[in-house]
Amino acid sequence: MLRDVTGIRYVTPLREGGSVPGVVEADDLGTYVVKFRGAAQGRKALVAEVIAGELGRRLGLRVPELVRFDFDPVIGLGEPDEEIQDLLKASGGLNLGMDFLPGSLGFDPLVFGVEPAEASRIVWFDALIGNVDRSWRNPNLLVWHRSTWLIDHGASLIWHHNWKTARTAAAKAYDASDHALSRFSPQPAAAAAELAPLVTAELLAEVTALVPDEWLADEPGFEAPDDVRRAYAELLAARAADIHERITLAPVSRERQPPPEWLRTWVEGKNA
Incomplete structure (x- = not known):
């Protein structure tokens, strides 16, 4: 079970993201x-x-606690923006929180380095979940204490927006040509050899069980939340x-250029 907090x-x-999350x-x-x-993406993003x-x-990747x-x-009554007030009013009850990483920096592939083995695991993982939101334009990666953390997976599992065509959509190739880590020589086959055997039926059942019933209820084409969970797992x-x-x-x-000395010193100071 995920922990419950209030x-x-x-x-x-x-305001950087389209869903306008809040701290x-x-x-x-x-x-x-x-x-x-209550955001436009709805409960499926959660x-x-x-x-x-x-x-x-x-699978051993760094993801902030959920x-x-x-x-x-x-x-949230003190928030002056009317649109955000509408979002908050529509979101009473159960939502999803992600641990805030104080002092973290947004990942820039031209500044920060990632080892090829780690890049391989992340690219393979993004292909597994069909993540369309990890490009160099919007990496959805943070650097915290000199390590790379993965955030914002609400745009993944994109096939669940139309279950009638989900199997066909999930069978398509994954385009990683503009992936944020494509410049770090990822080897997806090597990552698959390491990680794919870990994606067992038991693991998938454990992960899908963490989704609250109320976010899966009344899904068209399914009789019960457990049926939806099995569809994700399959x-x-x-x-x-x-x-x-x-x-x-x-x-x-081209070869990755090292960051300038002033930036490297500042980053090391922030993450010390």
Whole structure:
């Protein structure tokens, strides 16, 4: 089970993403980036966050802790933006929180380096979950304490937006030509040899069980939340078997340049 926390203070909205998550303090004295179910992407974005994030964590990737976040819109009454007020009012109850990483920096592939083995695991993982939102334009990676952390998986599992065509969509190739880590010589086949055997039926059942029933209820074409969970597990198991054979990578056009000395010194100071 994901931990349950309750929001006690709405701090600020994060306007970089289309879903406008917010930084919220909780009753466990922690601070979280909260993804709201009232956002335009709806509850399926939260489902994708849970399944992708918790699967990534169990495969050894660094993903901030996810929590079940109970939110009362009353704590956000001080927010002056009317659109955000509407979002908060539509999101009372159970939402999703992601541990806030203070002092983290947005990943820039021209500044930060990633070892080829780690790049391989992340590219393969993104192909597995069908993540369309990890490009060099919008990496959805953070650098925290000199390590790379994966965030924002709400745009993954894109096939679940139309279950009638899900099997066909999930069988398609994965285009990683503009992936944020494509310049770091990823080898998806090597990552698949390491990680694919770990994606067992038991692991997928464990991960999908973390999704709250209320986010899966009344899904067209399914009788019960457990039926939806099995559909996610079946598609992910099928992709894990051979997705590495269907990943398109861009050729590396030039050598990565080291960051300037001033920036490297500043980053090391921030992450000390």
